[in-house]
Amino acid sequence: MGRERDFLDGYLIVELKSLSIEKFINLSYINGIKLWDVKRKDLITTQFRISTNDFKKLKKVAKITNSKIRIIEKRGVVFYLNKILRRRLFLIGIVIFIFILYYLSNLIWIIDISGNKNISNDEIVKSLYKNGVKIGVKKNKINLKQIENILVNEINQISLINLSIDGVKLKVEVVERTLPPEIVDTESPVDIIAKKDGIVTKIFCYRGTPLIKSGEYVKKGQILITGDIFRTNRNDNSKELVKTVHSFGTVYAKVWYEIFEEQDLLSIKSERTGEYVINEYYIINGKKIYINKNDAKFENYDKIEKRTKINLLGYNLPIEKVEEKLYEVKVTKTSYSIDEAIIIATNKAEYEINKQIPKDATIIDKKYDKIIEKNKVTVRLLVITEENISYEQHR
């Protein structure tokens, strides 16, 4: 019965206090006031609903029937709108929120690269960055076709690239070019030489003449496999050079690594705490004139002096400006037991030696030697590895 319209126009919930409720109801409907949901609460009070426009007429009726009316609640779109309009800041907040959301959705947040096997993502991202595409760039500022062309030219290995924008995501689909395999120059004469000192354990010679035997000690730079190929004369055992080739082969050898690490039992560490004091003074004829003098209250400190000669119109004046900076230093003394010192020294040694050993080497043996002195401990770490020591050298 038109409830939707009532809701749109707005309606009131009214409480009526009257001794003659029936009279009130009869009078109001006769006067064309629409009442609904009339509910009697007790002897004198009644609650009902009424459209907002009829409230003035209702007042007259109330006067005639000697009753009191009171609005309990206002309902309807009109009142809601009023409420919202009153909370203007809230409304502004909503608008700003929507605006920010809209603005942020216009930016690129994710760059999704797919299809690359040999090209690293970093490389693509870097060249995108060079052309102005990065996270946080506005979508409509990107000219996709142009950037595609630039990228294909810039990165050699790309044969085809497809950029597309999906929401806040920039999709980069890459098709790689398969490059022709590198041609190994097998014609030029090449020797294989030793990278390191060691005792040869295994020799794999595919082409060329090996000059060493297993178990032999080789030095760094020594030729292991030569590209010269000889023919031995059966008659007098003399050797005759036939030709020189590109020699191939790998030689494995036992290699030693040795390292010494010391650890004092009493270690003194000094660190700057970050606090400092600045002194400034001039030296004129050997006398100090302070501009800025602060007494250093630090127990230990580093002193850094900066001297500048004062120049006037190209002439050196006998005045020097000195700037002193005193950094506070905190000295910490720690004493270790012998066992602790050994552990520290060993850890240090291991760390240092791991830097030297190549990754493909296999460790055969590890030896620790400890030398304990009065106030320090020395650890000697010896590592024996078996590794490839061959290295191709062009003649």
Added chain:
Amino acid sequence: MKNKVKNKISESLELPKEIILNIPSIKILGNDELQIENHKGIVEYSTDVVRLRSSIGIIKIEGENFIIKEINPELVVLTGKIKNLEFIRF
């Protein structure tokens, strides 16, 4: 006499009786809604008893939790648990 003639006319012309005779038409939906057309005002209204004036006398409705859903010169709609309906002649 007048009513009898009107009654006959409405019967023969198949016109709705409540309009021609000006008598109330009462429609009860289950036991919780009641619509009365052609009423002449409320005599008594409380949660348990509602009395309405009409051309044929007073209509008394007894029940519980009565709410006047709607009221205008033509129609009264009552909801609540209806127990009893009584016609009281003048």
